[in-house]
Amino acid sequence: MKRKFAYYPLNNSSFLLILTLAGSASMPFETAQALDWYDGRVQLHGFFTQGVVYTTHNNFYGNTQDRIGLDFREIGLNVSLQPFSRLRLSAQGTSRWAGKMDQGEPWLDYALADFTLFNDEERRIGIRLGRIKNIFGLYTETRDVASTRPGVILPQPIYFDRSRKFALSGDGVHLYGEFEVPGGNLDVRLMAADLPLNDQSSKTTLTGSLNTPGHLDQDRMTPGVRIIYETDNKRWRGGFTYLSLSQRYRPAQYDAMAGRQVLIEPWIISLQYSGEQLTLTSEFSQRYSEFIYREAIPKQKITSQNWYVQAQYRFLPSWELLLRYDDSIDNIDDPDGKDYAATHPSAFAHNRFSRDWVTGLRYDVTSSFMLRAEFHHVDGTNWLSRLDNPDPSKLERRWDMLMFLASFWF
Amino acid sequence: MPTFGLGTRRQQGDLRFGEKAASGKIRRSAFALMFFFQLLPASAGEVHVIANPSVTTPSISRNFARSIFGMRVQQWPYDGGSVKVFVLPDNHAVHEAFCKTVLDVFPRQMRVAWDRQVFSGTGPAPIEVETEEEVLNRVATTPGAVGYLSKEKIDEKKVRLLPIK
Numbered sequence: 001m002k003r004k005f006a007y008y009p010l011n012n013s014s015f016l017l018i019l020t021l022a023g024s025a026s027m028p029f030e031t032a033q034a035l036d037w038y039d040g041r042v043q044l045h046g047f048f049t050q051g052v053v054y055t056t057h058n059n060f061y062g063n064t065q066d067r068i069g070l071d072f073r074e075i076g077l078n079v080s081l082q083p084f085s086r087l088r089l090s091a092q093g094t095s096r097w098a099g100k101m102d103q104g105e106p107w108l109d110y111a112l113a114d115f116t117l118f119n120d121e122e123r124r125i126g127i128r129l130g131r132i133k134n135i136f137g138l139y140t141e142t143r144d145v146a147s148t149r150p151g152v153i154l155p156q157p158i159y160f161d162r163s164r165k166f167a168l169s170g171d172g173v174h175l176y177g178e179f180e181v182p183g184g185n186l187d188v189r190l191m192a193a194d195l196p197l198n199d200q201s202s203k204t205t206l207t208g209s210l211n212t213p214g215h216l217d218q219d220r221m222t223p224g225v226r227i228i229y230e231t232d233n234k235r236w237r238g239g240f241t242y243l244s245l246s247q248r249y250r251p252a253q254y255d256a257m258a259g260r261q262v263l264i265e266p267w268i269i270s271l272q273y274s275g276e277q278l279t280l281t282s283e284f285s286q287r288y289s290e291f292i293y294r295e296a297i298p299k300q301k302i303t304s305q306n307w308y309v310q311a312q313y314r315f316l317p318s319w320e321l322l323l324r325y326d327d328s329i330d331n332i333d334d335p336d337g338k339d340y341a342a343t344h345p346s347a348f349a350h351n352r353f354s355r356d357w358v359t360g361l362r363y364d365v366t367s368s369f370m371l372r373a374e375f376h377h378v379d380g381t382n383w384l385s386r387l388d389n390p391d392p393s394k395l396e397r398r399w400d401m402l403m404f405l406a407s408f409w410f
Numbered sequence: 411m412p413t414f415g416l417g418t419r420r421q422q423g424d425l426r427f428g429e430k431a432a433s434g435k436i437r438r439s440a441f442a443l444m445f446f447f448q449l450l451p452a453s454a455g456e457v458h459v460i461a462n463p464s465v466t467t468p469s470i471s472r473n474f475a476r477s478i479f480g481m482r483v484q485q486w487p488y489d490g491g492s493v494k495v496f497v498l499p500d501n502h503a504v505h506e507a508f509c510k511t512v513l514d515v516f517p518r519q520m521r522v523a524w525d526r527q528v529f530s531g532t533g534p535a536p537i538e539v540e541t542e543e544e545v546l547n548r549v550a551t552t553p554g555a556v557g558y559l560s561k562e563k564i565d566e567k568k569v570r571l572l573p574i575k
Binding site for chain 2: 040086124275
């Protein structure tokens with residue numbers, strides 16, 4: 001059965017114009033629903049998001065210092081098919097613009113076959129094969145879908161945008177199980193996936209250099225596990241994630257960067273309370289990294305620590321207030337970065353941490369169109385991309401950011 | 411329509427001033443009342459889970475109902491048929507009553523869970539229809555279908571009740 005469906009032209013300038021008109025709230029917005037056929041066995045969903053970024057210092061998602069940056073856009077379309085009750089096929093293509101980190105390249109976000117192996121009232125066990133969204137914390141799976149995010153951007157300490165590609169999805173296999181346990185349900189996922197690492201943004205982040213003509217190869221598939229417990233009434237949700245990435249930098253023929261092996265092992269604890277109006281969320285994560293250069297040089301070991309606390313308050317049915325504090329330190333043995341600055345002549349201590357106070361407002365114009373405004377007061381620069389800020393000496397320690405966003409989804 | 415300019419207020423008599431204060435109070439309480447009503451769930455009577463007569467499962471637990479309407483179950487456990495879920499819009503009074511009284515969750519939590527599945531490729535969205543009549547007709551004519559209706563809209567010649575254990 002076909003449904004009414006408001007659509008927007010894909011042409012960027014007219015898309016922007018429509019969003020601007022919508023921002024003035026004078027345009028009647030038709031509620032769009034998903035497109036589905038054959039009793040929901042074929043479904044089409046998608047989203048368009050346009051953001052606006054202004055920073056007092058430093059660049060985030062494009063050239064935004066003292067200017068209004070429009071270089072933040074997210075588009076996605078997904079299709080799912082269910083030929084048999086036990087088998088679902090689904091795929092999503094996305095395109096994202098975020099300064100020099102993402103420049104609109106079409107990206108196959110996931111393409112998977114989901115097979116139910118066992119199914120009764122208390123348990124479901126299944127397997128997914130193909131390109132699958134990574135499991136990491138509460139938000140990674142839908143991090144590019146603005147309506148599912150708690151704010152304009154996710155808390156950067158845990159959901160780093162500068163090295164986002166390898167956090168998105170991987171090619172491999174996921175085993176999943178959902179079990180009824182006393183007081184609630186347990187959602188268990190096990191993954192083994194090959195993660196894409198060779199985009200410039202990830203290479204720059206993992207190697208620390210802008211000039212990396214070589215390749216990052218995975219030593220092995222990345223194993224991961226996520227366990228989430230949710231109470232019966234869905235008020236409380238809490239869980240644990242662990243991943244272990246091991247990769248090797250293979251220098252090109254003429255390469256200033258030496259070969260190295262990089263091991264990254266993040267874990268994260270998540271806890272969320274969802275009431276009718278109030279949602280409280282906190283996640284705490286540590287990431288153990290090991291850099292192995294040559295046998296003669298001792299291993300470099302660093303543990304970084306990232307966390308946030310966040311409150312969302314829906315004070316009216318269509319209005320939501322956001323308050324968040326997030327905190328990131330690159331090295332728990334050197335939280336204020338002073339040792340690093342003292343031992344690296346061209347480095348600055350504030351490039352090793354960030355503390356961000358965030359306040360924001362969400363207005364749901366319809367059930368499929370929303371507007372957002374958000375203010376960040378940041379101390380530190382460690383989650384800024386070097387691609388947008390090529391000269392680290394020009395980074396200002398304290399900076400503010402104002403963001404606006406309009407998003408449509410169906 | 412009284413004016414609210416400061417200059418005119420000074421020139422007006424006590425009575426007029428009192429009137430104006432009262433009208434301000436009325437406005438404020440009207441606004442507070444509107445605010446209050448927006449927060450209250452619209453009243454809806456008893457809501458029951460219904461299924462297509464082809465569904466052989468005799469009854470379901472509340473937790474299993476949450477899994478079915480949370481779109482985590484693709485297959486009926488007894489007969490292996492496809493599960494097809496019909497729901498009303500998020501702000502529909504019957505949907506709200508169903509979520510709160512039958513599932514004991516908030517409509518927003520259901521929406522968050524559906525969106526998370528739909529945009530990560532791990533589950534489909536339910537089929538949303540506009541009216542209770544449409545729920546009745548679609549569930550009646552779709553094998554494996556499940557939905558919910560307020561008590562007075564249920565026609566047991568077309569659909570069967572799926573009791574919660």
